[in-house]
Amino acid sequence: MDPLSDVLSLLKPRSYVSSGFDAGGAWSIQFADQHGLIKCYAVISGGCWLSIEGVTDAVRLQQGDCFVLPSGRPFRLASDLTLPSVAASTIFPPVRDGGVVSFNGGGDFFIVGSRFAVSGSHADMLMSMLPPIAHIRNESDQAALRWSVERMMQELRERQPGSSLMAQHLAHMMLIQALRLYMAEHSDRSVGWLFALADKQLGAALNAIHSDPAHRWTLQDLAEHACMSRSAFALKxxxxxxxxxxEYVTRWRMLLAGERLANSSDPISAIAVALGYESESAFSTAFKRVMGCSPRQYR
Incomplete structure:
Protein backbone atom coordinates (compact mmCIF):
# COMPACT_ATOMS: atom_id res chain seq x y z
CA MET A 1 0.00 0.00 0.00
CA ASP A 2 0.97 3.67 -0.23
CA PRO A 3 1.95 5.58 2.95
CA LEU A 4 -1.41 7.30 3.47
CA SER A 5 -3.28 4.00 3.09
CA ASP A 6 -0.82 2.37 5.49
CA VAL A 7 -1.40 4.94 8.22
CA LEU A 8 -5.18 5.08 7.86
CA SER A 9 -5.49 1.28 7.82
CA LEU A 10 -3.79 1.10 11.23
CA LEU A 11 -6.31 3.56 12.71
CA LYS A 12 -9.15 0.98 12.39
CA PRO A 13 -12.28 3.22 12.38
CA ARG A 14 -15.24 1.93 14.41
CA SER A 15 -18.34 3.20 16.29
CA TYR A 16 -19.84 5.23 13.49
CA VAL A 17 -22.39 7.90 14.45
CA SER A 18 -24.07 10.61 12.35
CA SER A 19 -26.25 13.46 13.59
CA GLY A 20 -27.17 17.10 13.07
CA PHE A 21 -26.89 20.35 15.05
CA ASP A 22 -29.32 23.28 14.62
CA ALA A 23 -28.42 26.53 16.43
CA GLY A 24 -30.07 29.92 16.68
CA GLY A 25 -29.11 33.35 18.05
CA ALA A 26 -25.78 33.90 19.79
CA TRP A 27 -23.96 30.79 20.96
CA SER A 28 -20.55 29.31 21.72
CA ILE A 29 -19.92 25.63 22.46
CA GLN A 30 -16.68 24.06 23.66
CA PHE A 31 -15.98 20.45 22.73
CA ALA A 32 -13.56 18.73 25.09
CA ASP A 33 -10.64 16.51 24.15
CA GLN A 34 -11.75 14.39 21.20
CA HIS A 35 -9.28 11.64 22.09
CA GLY A 36 -9.55 8.82 19.58
CA LEU A 37 -12.25 10.50 17.49
CA ILE A 38 -12.24 11.70 13.88
CA LYS A 39 -15.11 13.98 12.85
CA CYS A 40 -16.41 14.92 9.38
CA TYR A 41 -18.88 17.80 8.92
CA ALA A 42 -20.87 19.55 6.21
CA VAL A 43 -22.40 23.02 6.83
CA ILE A 44 -25.94 22.96 5.43
CA SER A 45 -26.93 26.56 6.23
CA GLY A 46 -25.64 29.65 8.02
CA GLY A 47 -22.10 30.21 9.26
CA CYS A 48 -20.00 30.11 12.41
CA TRP A 49 -16.43 30.19 13.70
CA LEU A 50 -14.29 27.14 14.40
CA SER A 51 -11.38 27.43 16.83
CA ILE A 52 -9.07 24.45 17.39
CA GLU A 53 -6.66 24.06 20.29
CA GLY A 54 -3.09 24.69 19.14
CA VAL A 55 -4.13 26.40 15.88
CA THR A 56 -3.45 30.14 15.89
CA ASP A 57 -6.18 31.36 13.53
CA ALA A 58 -9.88 30.56 13.83
CA VAL A 59 -11.64 29.32 10.69
CA ARG A 60 -14.79 30.92 9.32
CA LEU A 61 -17.27 28.27 8.17
CA GLN A 62 -19.96 29.09 5.62
CA GLN A 63 -22.84 27.26 3.97
CA GLY A 64 -21.50 24.47 1.78
CA ASP A 65 -18.18 24.11 3.59
CA CYS A 66 -17.00 20.64 4.52
CA PHE A 67 -14.29 19.90 7.02
CA VAL A 68 -12.64 17.02 8.83
CA LEU A 69 -11.05 17.11 12.28
CA PRO A 70 -8.63 14.17 12.21
CA SER A 71 -6.35 14.99 15.10
CA GLY A 72 -8.74 14.64 18.07
CA ARG A 73 -7.89 18.08 19.50
CA PRO A 74 -10.42 20.06 21.60
CA PHE A 75 -12.30 22.64 19.54
CA ARG A 76 -14.98 25.32 19.77
CA LEU A 77 -17.86 26.23 17.46
CA ALA A 78 -19.38 29.69 17.95
CA SER A 79 -21.45 32.38 16.29
CA ASP A 80 -19.12 34.83 18.06
CA LEU A 81 -15.77 33.81 19.58
CA THR A 82 -15.96 36.60 22.19
CA LEU A 83 -18.92 34.88 23.87
CA PRO A 84 -18.33 32.68 26.93
CA SER A 85 -18.60 29.01 26.02
CA VAL A 86 -20.81 26.29 27.38
CA ALA A 87 -19.60 22.70 27.48
CA ALA A 88 -20.88 20.46 24.71
CA SER A 89 -21.60 17.77 27.30
CA THR A 90 -24.36 19.97 28.75
CA ILE A 91 -26.11 20.34 25.40
CA PHE A 92 -25.72 17.06 23.59
CA PRO A 93 -27.55 14.03 24.98
CA PRO A 94 -26.23 10.51 24.43
CA VAL A 95 -25.66 10.39 20.70
CA ARG A 96 -28.48 8.97 18.57
CA ASP A 97 -27.89 8.06 14.94
CA GLY A 98 -29.71 10.45 12.64
CA GLY A 99 -30.86 12.66 15.51
CA VAL A 100 -30.73 16.48 15.46
CA VAL A 101 -29.86 18.58 18.51
CA SER A 102 -31.45 22.04 18.60
CA PHE A 103 -29.93 24.94 20.56
CA ASN A 104 -31.43 28.40 21.22
CA GLY A 105 -34.42 27.48 19.11
CA GLY A 106 -32.33 26.73 16.01
CA GLY A 107 -32.91 28.27 12.60
CA ASP A 108 -29.66 30.18 11.99
CA PHE A 109 -27.00 27.52 11.61
CA PHE A 110 -27.34 23.88 10.66
CA ILE A 111 -24.57 21.32 10.37
CA VAL A 112 -24.54 17.58 9.82
CA GLY A 113 -21.65 15.34 10.66
CA SER A 114 -20.36 11.85 11.12
CA ARG A 115 -17.84 10.75 13.67
CA PHE A 116 -15.96 7.55 14.20
CA ALA A 117 -13.64 6.32 16.87
CA VAL A 118 -10.26 4.85 16.01
CA SER A 119 -9.10 1.76 17.84
CA GLY A 120 -5.72 0.97 16.33
CA SER A 121 -2.74 0.57 18.63
CA HIS A 122 -1.07 3.93 19.33
CA ALA A 123 -3.77 5.82 17.45
CA ASP A 124 -2.53 9.07 19.02
CA MET A 125 0.86 8.67 17.35
CA LEU A 126 -0.80 7.98 14.00
CA MET A 127 -3.30 10.85 14.31
CA SER A 128 -0.47 13.26 15.10
CA MET A 129 0.73 12.68 11.53
CA LEU A 130 -2.51 14.25 10.21
CA PRO A 131 -3.41 17.97 10.14
CA PRO A 132 -5.64 19.44 12.90
CA ILE A 133 -8.24 20.37 10.26
CA ALA A 134 -8.87 19.66 6.59
CA HIS A 135 -11.16 22.52 5.46
CA ILE A 136 -12.69 22.09 1.99
CA ARG A 137 -13.87 25.31 0.34
CA ASN A 138 -13.93 24.39 -3.37
CA GLU A 139 -17.56 23.91 -4.48
CA SER A 140 -17.03 20.79 -6.60
CA ASP A 141 -14.86 19.22 -3.89
CA GLN A 142 -17.50 20.01 -1.26
CA ALA A 143 -20.15 18.14 -3.25
CA ALA A 144 -18.10 14.93 -3.29
CA LEU A 145 -17.46 15.01 0.47
CA ARG A 146 -20.99 16.09 1.34
CA TRP A 147 -22.37 13.04 -0.50
CA SER A 148 -20.31 10.78 1.77
CA VAL A 149 -21.51 12.53 4.94
CA GLU A 150 -25.17 12.39 3.87
CA ARG A 151 -24.85 8.77 2.79
CA MET A 152 -23.34 7.89 6.16
CA MET A 153 -26.34 9.48 7.89
CA GLN A 154 -28.72 7.48 5.71
CA GLU A 155 -26.93 4.18 6.33
CA LEU A 156 -26.89 4.64 10.10
CA ARG A 157 -30.49 5.85 10.24
CA GLU A 158 -32.04 3.12 8.07
CA ARG A 159 -29.89 0.18 9.24
CA GLN A 160 -30.25 -1.85 6.05
CA PRO A 161 -28.45 -5.20 5.65
CA GLY A 162 -24.73 -4.53 5.38
CA SER A 163 -25.01 -1.03 6.84
CA SER A 164 -22.18 -1.56 9.33
CA LEU A 165 -19.72 -2.48 6.60
CA MET A 166 -21.00 0.35 4.40
CA ALA A 167 -20.43 2.81 7.26
CA GLN A 168 -16.90 1.52 7.71
CA HIS A 169 -16.06 2.05 4.04
CA LEU A 170 -17.74 5.47 3.98
CA ALA A 171 -15.69 6.54 7.00
CA HIS A 172 -12.50 5.68 5.15
CA MET A 173 -13.79 7.38 2.00
CA MET A 174 -14.62 10.62 3.81
CA LEU A 175 -11.26 10.79 5.50
CA ILE A 176 -9.26 9.97 2.37
CA GLN A 177 -11.32 12.36 0.22
CA ALA A 178 -10.85 15.21 2.67
CA LEU A 179 -7.11 14.66 3.06
CA ARG A 180 -6.58 14.38 -0.70
CA LEU A 181 -8.54 17.56 -1.35
CA TYR A 182 -6.74 19.34 1.47
CA MET A 183 -3.35 18.33 0.04
CA ALA A 184 -4.33 19.60 -3.41
CA GLU A 185 -5.80 22.87 -2.12
CA HIS A 186 -2.79 23.64 0.10
CA SER A 187 0.01 22.35 -2.11
CA ASP A 188 1.98 25.54 -1.42
CA ARG A 189 2.52 24.50 2.22
CA SER A 190 5.76 22.76 3.03
CA VAL A 191 5.55 21.49 6.63
CA GLY A 192 3.86 18.29 7.80
CA TRP A 193 3.84 14.59 7.01
CA LEU A 194 0.82 14.93 4.73
CA PHE A 195 2.58 17.50 2.57
CA ALA A 196 5.71 15.39 2.45
CA LEU A 197 3.61 12.78 0.65
CA ALA A 198 2.70 15.35 -1.99
CA ASP A 199 6.33 16.43 -2.42
CA LYS A 200 7.90 14.62 -5.38
CA GLN A 201 11.26 14.06 -3.67
CA LEU A 202 10.14 13.24 -0.12
CA GLY A 203 7.14 11.30 -1.40
CA ALA A 204 9.46 8.97 -3.32
CA ALA A 205 11.47 8.27 -0.17
CA LEU A 206 8.36 7.71 1.96
CA ASN A 207 6.90 5.33 -0.62
CA ALA A 208 10.15 3.36 -0.62
CA ILE A 209 10.12 3.05 3.19
CA HIS A 210 6.49 1.96 3.33
CA SER A 211 6.78 -0.48 0.43
CA ASP A 212 9.65 -2.34 2.11
CA PRO A 213 10.01 -1.44 5.81
CA ALA A 214 12.31 -4.44 6.45
CA HIS A 215 14.93 -3.23 3.98
CA ARG A 216 18.18 -2.16 5.60
CA TRP A 217 17.70 1.45 4.73
CA THR A 218 20.54 3.93 4.89
CA LEU A 219 20.41 7.68 4.54
CA GLN A 220 22.22 7.29 1.20
CA ASP A 221 19.57 4.84 -0.08
CA LEU A 222 16.71 7.17 0.76
CA ALA A 223 18.50 10.22 -0.64
CA GLU A 224 18.96 8.36 -3.93
CA HIS A 225 15.23 7.58 -4.07
CA ALA A 226 14.61 11.30 -3.60
CA CYS A 227 17.27 12.19 -6.21
CA MET A 228 19.00 14.45 -3.69
CA SER A 229 22.31 14.65 -1.90
CA ARG A 230 22.42 13.08 1.56
CA SER A 231 22.76 16.40 3.37
CA ALA A 232 20.04 18.18 1.39
CA PHE A 233 17.66 15.24 1.79
CA ALA A 234 18.26 14.87 5.53
CA LEU A 235 17.65 18.60 6.08
CA LYS A 236 14.49 18.74 3.97
CA GLU A 247 14.15 7.87 13.07
CA TYR A 248 11.10 7.77 10.83
CA VAL A 249 12.07 4.32 9.50
CA THR A 250 12.40 2.97 13.05
CA ARG A 251 9.14 4.51 14.25
CA TRP A 252 7.19 3.08 11.30
CA ARG A 253 8.67 -0.37 11.88
CA MET A 254 7.65 -0.22 15.53
CA LEU A 255 4.08 0.80 14.67
CA LEU A 256 3.88 -2.21 12.35
CA ALA A 257 5.38 -4.38 15.07
CA GLY A 258 2.81 -3.13 17.58
CA GLU A 259 0.03 -4.09 15.19
CA ARG A 260 1.37 -7.65 14.83
CA LEU A 261 1.99 -8.02 18.56
CA ALA A 262 -1.58 -6.98 19.31
CA ASN A 263 -3.32 -8.94 16.57
CA SER A 264 -1.29 -12.08 15.92
CA SER A 265 0.40 -14.88 17.79
CA ASP A 266 3.61 -14.55 15.78
CA PRO A 267 6.75 -15.09 17.87
CA ILE A 268 8.64 -11.92 18.69
CA SER A 269 11.70 -13.36 16.95
CA ALA A 270 9.69 -13.78 13.72
CA ILE A 271 8.37 -10.21 13.92
CA ALA A 272 11.92 -8.95 14.45
CA VAL A 273 13.21 -10.73 11.33
CA ALA A 274 10.21 -9.63 9.26
CA LEU A 275 11.00 -6.00 10.07
CA GLY A 276 14.69 -6.20 9.22
CA TYR A 277 16.32 -6.91 12.59
CA GLU A 278 19.07 -9.51 12.86
CA SER A 279 18.25 -10.39 16.45
CA GLU A 280 15.33 -10.27 18.83
CA SER A 281 17.50 -8.31 21.24
CA ALA A 282 18.17 -5.50 18.76
CA PHE A 283 14.48 -5.38 17.87
CA SER A 284 13.40 -5.30 21.53
CA THR A 285 15.79 -2.44 22.30
CA ALA A 286 14.41 -0.37 19.41
CA PHE A 287 10.81 -1.23 20.31
CA LYS A 288 11.20 -0.15 23.94
CA ARG A 289 12.88 3.11 22.91
CA VAL A 290 10.00 4.06 20.57
CA MET A 291 6.96 2.48 22.24
CA GLY A 292 7.93 2.86 25.89
CA CYS A 293 7.77 -0.80 26.88
CA SER A 294 9.17 -4.16 25.81
CA PRO A 295 7.45 -6.23 23.09
CA ARG A 296 6.36 -8.78 25.68
CA GLN A 297 4.86 -6.11 27.92
CA TYR A 298 3.10 -4.58 24.92
CA ARG A 299 1.60 -7.94 23.93
Whole structure:
Protein backbone atom coordinates (compact mmCIF):
# COMPACT_ATOMS: atom_id res chain seq x y z
CA MET A 1 0.00 0.00 0.00
CA ASP A 2 0.97 3.67 -0.23
CA PRO A 3 1.95 5.58 2.95
CA LEU A 4 -1.41 7.30 3.47
CA SER A 5 -3.28 4.00 3.09
CA ASP A 6 -0.82 2.37 5.49
CA VAL A 7 -1.40 4.94 8.22
CA LEU A 8 -5.18 5.08 7.86
CA SER A 9 -5.49 1.28 7.82
CA LEU A 10 -3.79 1.10 11.23
CA LEU A 11 -6.31 3.56 12.71
CA LYS A 12 -9.15 0.98 12.39
CA PRO A 13 -12.28 3.22 12.38
CA ARG A 14 -15.24 1.93 14.41
CA SER A 15 -18.34 3.20 16.29
CA TYR A 16 -19.84 5.23 13.49
CA VAL A 17 -22.39 7.90 14.45
CA SER A 18 -24.07 10.61 12.35
CA SER A 19 -26.25 13.46 13.59
CA GLY A 20 -27.17 17.10 13.07
CA PHE A 21 -26.89 20.35 15.05
CA ASP A 22 -29.32 23.28 14.62
CA ALA A 23 -28.42 26.53 16.43
CA GLY A 24 -30.07 29.92 16.68
CA GLY A 25 -29.11 33.35 18.05
CA ALA A 26 -25.78 33.90 19.79
CA TRP A 27 -23.96 30.79 20.96
CA SER A 28 -20.55 29.31 21.72
CA ILE A 29 -19.92 25.63 22.46
CA GLN A 30 -16.68 24.06 23.66
CA PHE A 31 -15.98 20.45 22.73
CA ALA A 32 -13.56 18.73 25.09
CA ASP A 33 -10.64 16.51 24.15
CA GLN A 34 -11.75 14.39 21.20
CA HIS A 35 -9.28 11.64 22.09
CA GLY A 36 -9.55 8.82 19.58
CA LEU A 37 -12.25 10.50 17.49
CA ILE A 38 -12.24 11.70 13.88
CA LYS A 39 -15.11 13.98 12.85
CA CYS A 40 -16.41 14.92 9.38
CA TYR A 41 -18.88 17.80 8.92
CA ALA A 42 -20.87 19.55 6.21
CA VAL A 43 -22.40 23.02 6.83
CA ILE A 44 -25.94 22.96 5.43
CA SER A 45 -26.93 26.56 6.23
CA GLY A 46 -25.64 29.65 8.02
CA GLY A 47 -22.10 30.21 9.26
CA CYS A 48 -20.00 30.11 12.41
CA TRP A 49 -16.43 30.19 13.70
CA LEU A 50 -14.29 27.14 14.40
CA SER A 51 -11.38 27.43 16.83
CA ILE A 52 -9.07 24.45 17.39
CA GLU A 53 -6.66 24.06 20.29
CA GLY A 54 -3.09 24.69 19.14
CA VAL A 55 -4.13 26.40 15.88
CA THR A 56 -3.45 30.14 15.89
CA ASP A 57 -6.18 31.36 13.53
CA ALA A 58 -9.88 30.56 13.83
CA VAL A 59 -11.64 29.32 10.69
CA ARG A 60 -14.79 30.92 9.32
CA LEU A 61 -17.27 28.27 8.17
CA GLN A 62 -19.96 29.09 5.62
CA GLN A 63 -22.84 27.26 3.97
CA GLY A 64 -21.50 24.47 1.78
CA ASP A 65 -18.18 24.11 3.59
CA CYS A 66 -17.00 20.64 4.52
CA PHE A 67 -14.29 19.90 7.02
CA VAL A 68 -12.64 17.02 8.83
CA LEU A 69 -11.05 17.11 12.28
CA PRO A 70 -8.63 14.17 12.21
CA SER A 71 -6.35 14.99 15.10
CA GLY A 72 -8.74 14.64 18.07
CA ARG A 73 -7.89 18.08 19.50
CA PRO A 74 -10.42 20.06 21.60
CA PHE A 75 -12.30 22.64 19.54
CA ARG A 76 -14.98 25.32 19.77
CA LEU A 77 -17.86 26.23 17.46
CA ALA A 78 -19.38 29.69 17.95
CA SER A 79 -21.45 32.38 16.29
CA ASP A 80 -19.12 34.83 18.06
CA LEU A 81 -15.77 33.81 19.58
CA THR A 82 -15.96 36.60 22.19
CA LEU A 83 -18.92 34.88 23.87
CA PRO A 84 -18.33 32.68 26.93
CA SER A 85 -18.60 29.01 26.02
CA VAL A 86 -20.81 26.29 27.38
CA ALA A 87 -19.60 22.70 27.48
CA ALA A 88 -20.88 20.46 24.71
CA SER A 89 -21.60 17.77 27.30
CA THR A 90 -24.36 19.97 28.75
CA ILE A 91 -26.11 20.34 25.40
CA PHE A 92 -25.72 17.06 23.59
CA PRO A 93 -27.55 14.03 24.98
CA PRO A 94 -26.23 10.51 24.43
CA VAL A 95 -25.66 10.39 20.70
CA ARG A 96 -28.48 8.97 18.57
CA ASP A 97 -27.89 8.06 14.94
CA GLY A 98 -29.71 10.45 12.64
CA GLY A 99 -30.86 12.66 15.51
CA VAL A 100 -30.73 16.48 15.46
CA VAL A 101 -29.86 18.58 18.51
CA SER A 102 -31.45 22.04 18.60
CA PHE A 103 -29.93 24.94 20.56
CA ASN A 104 -31.43 28.40 21.22
CA GLY A 105 -34.42 27.48 19.11
CA GLY A 106 -32.33 26.73 16.01
CA GLY A 107 -32.91 28.27 12.60
CA ASP A 108 -29.66 30.18 11.99
CA PHE A 109 -27.00 27.52 11.61
CA PHE A 110 -27.34 23.88 10.66
CA ILE A 111 -24.57 21.32 10.37
CA VAL A 112 -24.54 17.58 9.82
CA GLY A 113 -21.65 15.34 10.66
CA SER A 114 -20.36 11.85 11.12
CA ARG A 115 -17.84 10.75 13.67
CA PHE A 116 -15.96 7.55 14.20
CA ALA A 117 -13.64 6.32 16.87
CA VAL A 118 -10.26 4.85 16.01
CA SER A 119 -9.10 1.76 17.84
CA GLY A 120 -5.72 0.97 16.33
CA SER A 121 -2.74 0.57 18.63
CA HIS A 122 -1.07 3.93 19.33
CA ALA A 123 -3.77 5.82 17.45
CA ASP A 124 -2.53 9.07 19.02
CA MET A 125 0.86 8.67 17.35
CA LEU A 126 -0.80 7.98 14.00
CA MET A 127 -3.30 10.85 14.31
CA SER A 128 -0.47 13.26 15.10
CA MET A 129 0.73 12.68 11.53
CA LEU A 130 -2.51 14.25 10.21
CA PRO A 131 -3.41 17.97 10.14
CA PRO A 132 -5.64 19.44 12.90
CA ILE A 133 -8.24 20.37 10.26
CA ALA A 134 -8.87 19.66 6.59
CA HIS A 135 -11.16 22.52 5.46
CA ILE A 136 -12.69 22.09 1.99
CA ARG A 137 -13.87 25.31 0.34
CA ASN A 138 -13.93 24.39 -3.37
CA GLU A 139 -17.56 23.91 -4.48
CA SER A 140 -17.03 20.79 -6.60
CA ASP A 141 -14.86 19.22 -3.89
CA GLN A 142 -17.50 20.01 -1.26
CA ALA A 143 -20.15 18.14 -3.25
CA ALA A 144 -18.10 14.93 -3.29
CA LEU A 145 -17.46 15.01 0.47
CA ARG A 146 -20.99 16.09 1.34
CA TRP A 147 -22.37 13.04 -0.50
CA SER A 148 -20.31 10.78 1.77
CA VAL A 149 -21.51 12.53 4.94
CA GLU A 150 -25.17 12.39 3.87
CA ARG A 151 -24.85 8.77 2.79
CA MET A 152 -23.34 7.89 6.16
CA MET A 153 -26.34 9.48 7.89
CA GLN A 154 -28.72 7.48 5.71
CA GLU A 155 -26.93 4.18 6.33
CA LEU A 156 -26.89 4.64 10.10
CA ARG A 157 -30.49 5.85 10.24
CA GLU A 158 -32.04 3.12 8.07
CA ARG A 159 -29.89 0.18 9.24
CA GLN A 160 -30.25 -1.85 6.05
CA PRO A 161 -28.45 -5.20 5.65
CA GLY A 162 -24.73 -4.53 5.38
CA SER A 163 -25.01 -1.03 6.84
CA SER A 164 -22.18 -1.56 9.33
CA LEU A 165 -19.72 -2.48 6.60
CA MET A 166 -21.00 0.35 4.40
CA ALA A 167 -20.43 2.81 7.26
CA GLN A 168 -16.90 1.52 7.71
CA HIS A 169 -16.06 2.05 4.04
CA LEU A 170 -17.74 5.47 3.98
CA ALA A 171 -15.69 6.54 7.00
CA HIS A 172 -12.50 5.68 5.15
CA MET A 173 -13.79 7.38 2.00
CA MET A 174 -14.62 10.62 3.81
CA LEU A 175 -11.26 10.79 5.50
CA ILE A 176 -9.26 9.97 2.37
CA GLN A 177 -11.32 12.36 0.22
CA ALA A 178 -10.85 15.21 2.67
CA LEU A 179 -7.11 14.66 3.06
CA ARG A 180 -6.58 14.38 -0.70
CA LEU A 181 -8.54 17.56 -1.35
CA TYR A 182 -6.74 19.34 1.47
CA MET A 183 -3.35 18.33 0.04
CA ALA A 184 -4.33 19.60 -3.41
CA GLU A 185 -5.80 22.87 -2.12
CA HIS A 186 -2.79 23.64 0.10
CA SER A 187 0.01 22.35 -2.11
CA ASP A 188 1.98 25.54 -1.42
CA ARG A 189 2.52 24.50 2.22
CA SER A 190 5.76 22.76 3.03
CA VAL A 191 5.55 21.49 6.63
CA GLY A 192 3.86 18.29 7.80
CA TRP A 193 3.84 14.59 7.01
CA LEU A 194 0.82 14.93 4.73
CA PHE A 195 2.58 17.50 2.57
CA ALA A 196 5.71 15.39 2.45
CA LEU A 197 3.61 12.78 0.65
CA ALA A 198 2.70 15.35 -1.99
CA ASP A 199 6.33 16.43 -2.42
CA LYS A 200 7.90 14.62 -5.38
CA GLN A 201 11.26 14.06 -3.67
CA LEU A 202 10.14 13.24 -0.12
CA GLY A 203 7.14 11.30 -1.40
CA ALA A 204 9.46 8.97 -3.32
CA ALA A 205 11.47 8.27 -0.17
CA LEU A 206 8.36 7.71 1.96
CA ASN A 207 6.90 5.33 -0.62
CA ALA A 208 10.15 3.36 -0.62
CA ILE A 209 10.12 3.05 3.19
CA HIS A 210 6.49 1.96 3.33
CA SER A 211 6.78 -0.48 0.43
CA ASP A 212 9.65 -2.34 2.11
CA PRO A 213 10.01 -1.44 5.81
CA ALA A 214 12.31 -4.44 6.45
CA HIS A 215 14.93 -3.23 3.98
CA ARG A 216 18.18 -2.16 5.60
CA TRP A 217 17.70 1.45 4.73
CA THR A 218 20.54 3.93 4.89
CA LEU A 219 20.41 7.68 4.54
CA GLN A 220 22.22 7.29 1.20
CA ASP A 221 19.57 4.84 -0.08
CA LEU A 222 16.71 7.17 0.76
CA ALA A 223 18.50 10.22 -0.64
CA GLU A 224 18.96 8.36 -3.93
CA HIS A 225 15.23 7.58 -4.07
CA ALA A 226 14.61 11.30 -3.60
CA CYS A 227 17.27 12.19 -6.21
CA MET A 228 19.00 14.45 -3.69
CA SER A 229 22.31 14.65 -1.90
CA ARG A 230 22.42 13.08 1.56
CA SER A 231 22.76 16.40 3.37
CA ALA A 232 20.04 18.18 1.39
CA PHE A 233 17.66 15.24 1.79
CA ALA A 234 18.26 14.87 5.53
CA LEU A 235 17.65 18.60 6.08
CA LYS A 236 14.49 18.74 3.97
CA UNK A 237 13.09 15.58 5.57
CA UNK A 238 13.68 16.87 9.11
CA UNK A 239 12.28 20.32 8.37
CA UNK A 240 9.15 18.93 6.69
CA UNK A 241 8.29 15.89 8.79
CA UNK A 242 9.93 16.80 12.09
CA UNK A 243 12.14 13.76 12.50
CA UNK A 244 15.32 12.45 10.90
CA UNK A 245 14.86 9.91 8.08
CA UNK A 246 16.24 6.94 10.02
CA GLU A 247 14.15 7.87 13.07
CA TYR A 248 11.10 7.77 10.83
CA VAL A 249 12.07 4.32 9.50
CA THR A 250 12.40 2.97 13.05
CA ARG A 251 9.14 4.51 14.25
CA TRP A 252 7.19 3.08 11.30
CA ARG A 253 8.67 -0.37 11.88
CA MET A 254 7.65 -0.22 15.53
CA LEU A 255 4.08 0.80 14.67
CA LEU A 256 3.88 -2.21 12.35
CA ALA A 257 5.38 -4.38 15.07
CA GLY A 258 2.81 -3.13 17.58
CA GLU A 259 0.03 -4.09 15.19
CA ARG A 260 1.37 -7.65 14.83
CA LEU A 261 1.99 -8.02 18.56
CA ALA A 262 -1.58 -6.98 19.31
CA ASN A 263 -3.32 -8.94 16.57
CA SER A 264 -1.29 -12.08 15.92
CA SER A 265 0.40 -14.88 17.79
CA ASP A 266 3.61 -14.55 15.78
CA PRO A 267 6.75 -15.09 17.87
CA ILE A 268 8.64 -11.92 18.69
CA SER A 269 11.70 -13.36 16.95
CA ALA A 270 9.69 -13.78 13.72
CA ILE A 271 8.37 -10.21 13.92
CA ALA A 272 11.92 -8.95 14.45
CA VAL A 273 13.21 -10.73 11.33
CA ALA A 274 10.21 -9.63 9.26
CA LEU A 275 11.00 -6.00 10.07
CA GLY A 276 14.69 -6.20 9.22
CA TYR A 277 16.32 -6.91 12.59
CA GLU A 278 19.07 -9.51 12.86
CA SER A 279 18.25 -10.39 16.45
CA GLU A 280 15.33 -10.27 18.83
CA SER A 281 17.50 -8.31 21.24
CA ALA A 282 18.17 -5.50 18.76
CA PHE A 283 14.48 -5.38 17.87
CA SER A 284 13.40 -5.30 21.53
CA THR A 285 15.79 -2.44 22.30
CA ALA A 286 14.41 -0.37 19.41
CA PHE A 287 10.81 -1.23 20.31
CA LYS A 288 11.20 -0.15 23.94
CA ARG A 289 12.88 3.11 22.91
CA VAL A 290 10.00 4.06 20.57
CA MET A 291 6.96 2.48 22.24
CA GLY A 292 7.93 2.86 25.89
CA CYS A 293 7.77 -0.80 26.88
CA SER A 294 9.17 -4.16 25.81
CA PRO A 295 7.45 -6.23 23.09
CA ARG A 296 6.36 -8.78 25.68
CA GLN A 297 4.86 -6.11 27.92
CA TYR A 298 3.10 -4.58 24.92
CA ARG A 299 1.60 -7.94 23.93
Missing amino acids: FKETIGSAPM
